[in-house]
Amino acid sequence: MNKIMECVPNFSEGRDKVKIEKIADAFRGKEGVKLLDYSSDADHNRSVITVVGEPGALKNAVIDAIGRAVELIDLTQHRGQHPRMGAADVVPFIPIRNVTMAEAITLSKEVAQTVGEKYHLPVFLYEKSASAPHRENLASVRKGEFEGLGKKMQLPEWQADFGPAEPHPTAGAVAIGARMPLVAYNVNLGTDNIEIAEAISRKVRHIGGGLHYCKAMGVALHARGITQVSMNLTDYTKTAIYRAHEMVRMEAQRYGVPVVGGEVIGLVPMEALMDAAAYYLGLENFSMSQVLEANLME
Helix, strand or coil: CCCEEEECCEECCCCCHHHHHHHHHHHCCCCCEEEEEEEEECCCCEEEEEEEECHHHHHHHHHHHHHHHHHHCCHHHCCCCCCCCECEEEEEEEEEECCCHHHHHHHHHHHHHHHHHHCCCCEEEEECCCCCHHHCCHHHHHCCHHHHHHHHCCCHHHCCCECCCCCECCCECEEEEECCCCEEEEEEECCCCHHHHHHHHHHHCHHHCCCCCEEEEEEEECCCCEEEEEEEECCCCCCCHHHHHHHHHHHHHCCCCCEEEEEEECCCCHHHHHHHHHHHHCCCCCCHHHCHHHHHCC
16 A cells, blocks of 8 residues: 555444344455454443544545444444444544645545435534634533434534534434544553542543543443543554653542553554553663664554
């Protein structure tokens, strides 16, 4: 592949393996497209797929996957810990090699237009593709979730960029855009008290006065009897994984709650992990050039 674009679509289904596989199949056996990873979480009731490909081939595969989600997922029956407004909830495009952010934005808009017309699905452009400043932040676009979407879309400032003027009855709406790579990193807490996880999340995230490139929320992991601070680090070069981890640990101490683990969702840049390793091992003057695999990829 000369030009490589990444897409990390999030789908509002994390429990029905048959449906998840049918959606993932949209990326299998397609020329110019490679399915790198997909993971599901029953508590979140959400699946995250990571795929790369040549822009044209990737575009077609993503459109197919969104169509399958519209057909298979009924949000009127959906319950989960993760905020959602659509069956295909958010679809970001990320430039990886020999492509620019401008090309990623163009591709996202092409997908958005096709999805809106083909599946009668409202589309909101977000992040770098946003049509207005108040639409850049995904949390703002998704506020009110599926249940509040109909009323929200009646407001002039929240009309869809593509597709119909009202939500799809079972698939809601989708946010599509272009962004830089992010790290989805979660910290698990040794308590089942969701109020503690939510309080820590408010302290850690940027909007609450915490880390600048960090979005966070508290999540209950009922199956394990614990809670979680679920984070998106939107620029891992400025807000490192170890910094987010240690801030959660520090805030948890005030409640007498231990950190019992960490979790990476989807794929993560090697540089982000090496940065954390260098911090915790106290390595001096360490660089990516010292990583064997990095040299093999030259």
